[in-house]
Amino acid sequence: NAGVTQTPKFQVLKTGQxxxxxxxxxxxxxxxxxxxxxxxxxxxxxxxSVGAGITDQGEVPNGYNVSRSTTEDFPxxxxxxxxxxxxVYFCAxxxxxxxxxxxxxxxxGTRLTVV
Amino acid sequence: LAKTTQPIxxxxxxxxxxxxxxxxNNIATNDYITWYQQFPSQGPRFIIQGYKxxxxxxxxSLFIPADRKSSTLSLPRVSLSDTAVYYCLVGDMGGTGGFxxxxxxxxxxxVKA
Numbered sequence: 001n002a003g004v005t006q007t008p009k010f011q012v013l014k015t016g017q018x019x020x021x022x023x024x025x026x027x028x029x030x031x032x033x034x035x036x037x038x039x040x041x042x043x044x045x046x047x048x049s050v051g052a053g054i055t056d057q058g059e060v061p062n063g064y065n066v067s068r069s070t071t072e073d074f075p076x077x078x079x080x081x082x083x084x085x086x087x088v089y090f091c092a093x094x095x096x097x098x099x100x101x102x103x104x105x106x107x108x109g110t111r112l113t114v115v
Numbered sequence: 116l117a118k119t120t121q122p123i124x125x126x127x128x129x130x131x132x133x134x135x136x137x138x139x140n141n142i143a144t145n146d147y148i149t150w151y152q153q154f155p156s157q158g159p160r161f162i163i164q165g166y167k168x169x170x171x172x173x174x175x176s177l178f179i180p181a182d183r184k185s186s187t188l189s190l191p192r193v194s195l196s197d198t199a200v201y202y203c204l205v206g207d208m209g210g211t212g213g214f215x216x217x218x219x220x221x222x223x224x225x226v227k228a
Binding site: 041043 | 154157158160161164217221
């Protein structure tokens, strides 16, 4: 049981490049989400999904796209990377999509640097 | 959105009980209160969740008064390994009827020997 797996762990991009951050969970969780965490800051919600085929925007969605074609996978796409997107990205999942949960399981993060 | 307010940082010594209070004046009827712990270079880890009164597990206790406008995370007899950032979250229903989790800045707890 791997939990939430994020790849890659580290990535350096040039301004204007695009890439996809991968997130996969093997716990049959309905709910999945993406956060970014800047140095010394809390986590900010980018996008989330309450099930396959359903996504919605979080606090800071601009510059990012998501899709949820399967229960297991929730990739995050950076359309045209900018230095302001330099951050650590965390993917999380939960069995329940409602307010009462057993807690979100987080991946180990992807550290992205845009130069 | 229910917004939370926590102290930015706290210091403690090993063996002491630590209480971290979170203010959430705009909490909604259906909202639950959840606390997470985050170590450097790791994702947050679920600690405890509650709706009202008191909840206790093997790691911590959560105290919620009747008006639910605040909550207190209690860590008994902390050790050096409890040095981390602690986040208080309050649930919110997103546009598609889902659950939008909003993290605040958290409280940095530093445990000294």
